[in-house]
Amino acid sequence: MTELKNVEQEVGRFRMRLAAAAVFVLFAFGLLVARLVYLQVYKHEELSTQAENNRISVVPIVPNRGLILDRNGIVLANNYSAYTLEITPSKVGDVEALIDRLAEVVEIQPRDRKRFKRLMDENKSFESLPIRTKLSDDEVARFTAQRFRFAGADIKARLFRNYPLGEVGSHLIGYIGRINEAEKEKIDDSDDEANYRGTQYIGKLGVEQNYEAELHGTTGFEEMETSASGHPVRRLKSNPATPGNALVMSIDIRLQALVEELFGDRRGALVAIDPRNGEVLAFVSKPNFDPNLFVDGIDVENWKALNESPDKPLLNRALRGTYPPGSTYKPFMALAALTLGKRTPQQVTMDPGYYWFGNHKFRDDKEGGHGAVDMYKSIVQSCDTYYYTLANDLGVDAMHDFMAPLGLGQLTGIDLQGELRGILPSTEWKRNAYRKKEAQKWYAGETISLGIGQGYNSFTMLQLAQATATLAAGGQRFKPHLVRLVENFETRAQVRPVGEALPPLAWKPDDVAVIRRAMFGVTQEGTSRGSFVNAPYQSGGKTGTAQVIAIGKDEKYNASKIDERHRDHALYTAFAPVDAPQIALALVVENAGFGAGAAAPIARRVFDFVLSGQYPSEADIAATQLGQSTAPMGTPRPVSAVPLPGVTVDGAAGPAAAASATPVAAASSAGSAAQRVSLAIKSR
Numbered sequence: 056m057t058e059l060k061n062v063e064q065e066v067g068r069f070r071m072r073l074a075a076a077a078v079f080v081l082f083a084f085g086l087l088v089a090r091l092v093y094l095q096v097y098k099h100e101e102l103s104t105q106a107e108n109n110r111i112s113v114v115p116i117v118p119n120r121g122l123i124l125d126r127n128g129i130v131l132a133n134n135y136s137a138y139t140l141e142i143t144p145s146k147v148g149d150v151e152a153l154i155d156r157l158a159e160v161v162e163i164q165p166r167d168r169k170r171f172k173r174l175m176d177e178n179k180s181f182e183s184l185p186i187r188t189k190l191s192d193d194e195v196a197r198f199t200a201q202r203f204r205f206a207g208a209d210i211k212a213r214l215f216r217n218y219p220l221g222e223v224g225s226h227l228i229g230y231i232g233r234i235n236e237a238e239k240e241k242i243d244d245s246d247d248e249a250n251y252r253g254t255q256y257i258g259k260l261g262v263e264q265n266y267e268a269e270l271h272g273t274t275g276f277e278e279m280e281t282s283a284s285g286h287p288v289r290r291l292k293s294n295p296a297t298p299g300n301a302l303v304m305s306i307d308i309r310l311q312a313l314v315e316e317l318f319g320d321r322r323g324a325l326v327a328i329d330p331r332n333g334e335v336l337a338f339v340s341k342p343n344f345d346p347n348l349f350v351d352g353i354d355v356e357n358w359k360a361l362n363e364s365p366d367k368p369l370l371n372r373a374l375r376g377t378y379p380p381g382s383t384y385k386p387f388m389a390l391a392a393l394t395l396g397k398r399t400p401q402q403v404t405m406d407p408g409y410y411w412f413g414n415h416k417f418r419d420d421k422e423g424g425h426g427a428v429d430m431y432k433s434i435v436q437s438c439d440t441y442y443y444t445l446a447n448d449l450g451v452d453a454m455h456d457f458m459a460p461l462g463l464g465q466l467t468g469i470d471l472q473g474e475l476r477g478i479l480p481s482t483e484w485k486r487n488a489y490r491k492k493e494a495q496k497w498y499a500g501e502t503i504s505l506g507i508g509q510g511y512n513s514f515t516m517l518q519l520a521q522a523t524a525t526l527a528a529g530g531q532r533f534k535p536h537l538v539r540l541v542e543n544f545e546t547r548a549q550v551r552p553v554g555e556a557l558p559p560l561a562w563k564p565d566d567v568a569v570i571r572r573a574m575f576g577v578t579q580e581g582t583s584r585g586s587f588v589n590a591p592y593q594s595g596g597k598t599g600t601a602q603v604i605a606i607g608k609d610e611k612y613n614a615s616k617i618d619e620r621h622r623d624h625a626l627y628t629a630f631a632p633v634d635a636p637q638i639a640l641a642l643v644v645e646n647a648g649f650g651a652g653a654a655a656p657i658a659r660r661v662f663d664f665v666l667s668g669q670y671p672s673e674a675d676i677a678a679t680q681l682g683q684s685t686a687p688m689g690t691p692r693p694v695s696a697v698p699l700p701g702v703t704v705d706g707a708a709g710p711a712a713a714a715s716a717t718p719v720a721a722a723s724s725a726g727s728a729a730q731r732v733s734l735a736i737k738s739r
Contacts, residue, residue, distance in 0.1 A: 115253030118272025119214055121299030123228060123262060125308035126334075126539065129699070131228050132263070134214045138190040140198065141183040144175060147207035154186060157208060160201060161187055161194045166354040174352055177235050182255070183209070188351045216256070218346045223312045223700060226371040227304075227338040227471070227537055229261020230346035250274050259349065262302060262537055265470050269541050272299035303540035303549070305334035310664050312700055313671075314339045317657050318644070319680030323624075324372035325642035326520035326535075327661060330630065333524070333533025333553065335469070336638060336665065338517075340372040365620075374469070377477045377513040378643050381599030381650070382437045383628040384508030386570050387522060388445055389430050391457040393566040397448050400430045400569045410443035412503050417443050420600075434573035434597065435581035439507050446506025451497060454505060455481035460532075460560055461522040463514050469535045470552070477518060480511035509602060519628055519641035527595075527630035527639045529567045530560035571595055575633050583627065583655040585685035592666050594631035596658060598650030601626060601643075622646040627654035631662045638665050644682070653682040660687065670697045 123132035140161055147153050154171070157163060167187055174184045186208075190198075195210055202209075216231045234242070234257055242251045251257075252274055258264035275296035314325050318341040327337040342364075348357050361369055370376065392398035408424030410417040419425070419439040425432065433441035446454065459465055464479020478484070482497040489495050504510035517535065525532050536553040543550070574595030578587040582598040601624040604617075625647040630639040640658060647653035656679050663669040671679070672689030 112278075114277045116275035116277060116294075116296040117214075117253045117255075118274055118296035119298040120216060120231070120256075121270040121272065121544065122301045123270075124301060124303050125306050125311075126304060127307065127309075128303075129308050130219060131224060131304070131308060133217050133219065135217050136212060137188060137215050138195050139185045139211050139213050140187040140190055140194075140208065141185050141211055142171070142208050143183040144207075150175075153205060153208060157186065157198075157205060160197045161190065163187055166356065169355045170352045173355070174233065177233075183211070185351065188213075188215070216350045218350075220308065220312070220699060221347065222343045222345050223315060224306065224308060224338075225261075225343040225346045226340040226373065227261050227306065227311075228346060229263035229265075230259055230349040231256045231263050232259040232349050233352055256350075260346075261471060262304070265472055266302055266538065266541075269302065270299040272544070273297040298544045300544055301542040302538050303542060304537055305329070305336065305539040306338065306537060307336055307665075309694060309697070309699065310337050310661065311339060313664060314657065314661060315341060315343065316676055316700075317660060317671075317679050321647060321653075321680070321682075322366055322372070322645040323643045323647075324376055324516040325640060325657065325661075326373050326516045327638055327640040327665075328520050328524040328535055330524035330528040330531070330533075330636045330639045333535050333556075334539055335535050335537050337640075337661070338373050338537060339642075340370070340374070340376070342366050342368040344368045371471075371473070372643075373516050374471055375473060375475045375515070376643075377475055377515055378624055378626070379510075379512050379601040380463075380508035380514055380519060381601035381624070381626050382439075382508060383519060383597045383599035383626050383641070383650070384506075384512065385434055385437065385442055386526065386574055386597050386628075387458060387461065387463075388442055388449075388454070388506055389434060389573070390526065390562070390566060390570050391449060391454060392430075392445055393569060394457065394562060395449065395453060398430060398445065403427045403429050404433070404438075404441045404444055406438050406440035408440070410440045410503070412443070412447065412500055415500055415503075417503055430569065431573045431576060434570070435576040437582055437598065442506035443503050444506075446502050446504075447499075449506075451502045451505060452481050452483075454502075455479055455484075458522075461525055462518050462532075463522055465518070467517055467521050467535050469517060470537050474517070475515060477515055478511050478513040480505065485511075508599060516641045516643055519626075520639060523628045523630055523641055524636075524639035525560065526567070526570065527636035529564060530562040532557035532559060571633055574629075578629075582649075582651045583629075583658075585651065586655040586659045588686040590659065590662070590686075592631055592662065593633040594629055594662055595633050596627060596629035596655065598655055599626035599628070600624070600649050603646065619646055623648055625650045625653035627651075627658050629655075629658045629662070631666060638662065647682055656682075656684045663687065663691065664694060668694050670694045 119134055122130055124130055140157065142150065142153065144150055154163060154168060163186060171184060171186045190210070198205070198210055218225070218228065218230070233255055238257060242248055247268075250271070250273060254271070254274065258267040258270065263270065273296060275294045277294075278292040310327070314337050318339070321341065323341055325337060325339040326335065328335055344361055389398070393400070404427075406419060406424035406426060406428050408419045408422060410419075417439070420437070424440060425436055425438045428436070428438045428441045432438065458479055464477050466474055466476055485497050486495045501510060505512055521535050533556050534553060538552055540549045541552055542548070574597055575593060577583050577596050577598070578590070578594050583596050587594060587596075603623060604621045623646070625644045626642065627650045628639075628641045630636040638661070640661060642654050642657055644653040644657070660671050660675075660679065663671070669691035670693065671687050671691055674689045675684060675687050675691075678684040678688065
């Protein structure tokens with residue numbers, strides 16, 4: 056009986072366990088069903104998208120960068136295709152060891168290692184970085200055959216920027232460089248973030264920087280089906296990139312190259328402007344540099360040489376170099392006197408060779424003085440005393456208010472970044488410039504030297520050229536610009552990026568005629584007459600000599616006893632032809648002495664080029680480089696007969712070929728080359 060009862064209890068417990076197990080199984084099954092319903096119904100859209108993304112990868116297609124051409128269609132910046140060996144540091148344990156193994160297959164020089172290390176320091180992201188660029192076909196083949204040995208390294212096909220003329224026009228063209236962290240953050244925060252996916256290079260200087268939005272183009276994409284291991288299987292969809300627009304500059308690069316050659320090894324700047332529309336014809340800063348050095352990432356040695364050179368080749372002197380204008384300021388002072396009623400053309404000032412103000416003697420550069428001086432003679436013979444007295448009569452604020460609309464001491468708004476304002480002094484300027492109260496006071500004696508372009512006056516050659524162009528145009532003003540047209544890649548429509556003329560200055564034509572006549576006299580009987588002998592056109596000009604260091608009260612300037620970098624600057628401003636000006640310029644040759652000896656000869660050859668189509672002889676160029684020329688010597692050559700200087704890169708279109716093609720056609724050719732390289736690598 057007891058045994059039967061125990062059996063029944065065991066059976067009961069078993070049934071309870073069985074029921075509990077069944078409930079658990081049903082519960083677990085219910086959870087599974089609920090999970091399936093949740094995933095299949097409620098999460099269907101999200102999971103479907105994730106699965107699609109895992110199966111399909113979207114690869115950005117970086118657009119070809121737009122071309123840059125001069126006004127005659129000569130290519131100043133283009134693209135060429137090349138292989139690059141790159142390392143992704145985040146995928147490599149020991150980068151140095153990997154580079155050592157790569158060096159067994161591909162030549163890697165110490166400068167390549169230094170450049171790669173600098174790129175690693177500048178780029179903290181996980182993108183690939185180039186260890187070698189411009190690989191040969193043999194190097195690509197050797198690497199490809201042993202690719203399995205080099206995890207984290209790969210060959211890529213890239214379009215490289217090329218500047219066919221090398222150093223010519225480097226400061227105005229600029230260069231591109233690899234995007235750094237600060238620039239990347241700025242792009243990520245902008246509306247262009249999507250358009251810059253995959254882009255590794257942007258404009259860093261010059262028009263490359265200022266017109267980045269036009270030159271970059273529109274990024275395309277490819278949708279690729281991938282395997283479980285991430286390898287591409289087939290292309291599902293492709294939206295090609297649109298190359299950047301072409302920039303047609305106002306610069307005549309042959310003229311640019313000539314001026315740079317005429318400067319030789321001397322330092323200085325020249326800006327030439329068309330006074331009829333504000334187009335910049337030449338924009339020279341010497342010394343210059345080769346922008347091709349920066350495209351791949353400049354190596355330490357070249358960077359040190361450029362950055363530590365006492366000649367400062369990276370300084371854009373035309374845009375950021377400020378100089379006292381010296382006597383080139385006098386025509387503007389004379390025009391101010393006429394406009395403000397402080398002088399008439401016939402009014403005479405006696406010049407004994409000095410001007411006393413208070414207890415200070417302001418000396419004229421001519422011993423014994425110029426005698427009786429009217430306005431014409433004051434400009435032609437560059438009489439300092441005339442302008443000492445005029446400055447005192449005008450006062451600093453009246454001078455400031457007249458000169459400011461000319462663009463002196465103001466930002467011109469040229470289409471380059473980094474322009475300096477310079478200094479056009481006034482009593483308000485001095486109050487804001489100095490902290491100590493006693494230094495903020497304007498003293499009457501400080502006004503006197505302003506009349507001859509000294510004292511606090513400090514302008515760029517761009518500002519002086521713009522002011523000279525405005526004078527030549529009788530008060531009509533334009534914003535100076537380097538790019539005259541932007542050509543759309545797709546439509547080939549050409550757009551002028553610069554607007555209409557600025558409001559003209561209310562000058563009397565008779566007053567302007569007085570100044571023009573005097574500046575013409577400078578080239579006929581004045582300080583620059585030697586440079587303009589037998590010129591087939593009439594031009595107006597004004598020489599200038601600007602002090603770099605102060606000379607003692609009882610001392611005389613002696614260049615031979617002064618360090619070369621402390622000698623006076625030579626300046627010249629000019630326009631031509633006198634009756635219908637087509638070009639106006641301003642130039643400075645640093646530490647070269649008198650404007651008539653070093654600067655005016657360069658201006659003569661610029662005018663010969665533009666107005667007569669003449670290129671100086673080799674002997675004449677050599678003499679001008681040494682500051683030993685006046686009027687041109689030897690037999691001039693037709694401009695078209697002189698080849699362009701510069702370098703070309705294998706596979707890149709040279710200037711001659713580029714000049715015969717439209718910008719869009721040339722860009723299309725570059726794009727096709729890039730696609731062929733890309734396909735070649737994929738097929739390996």
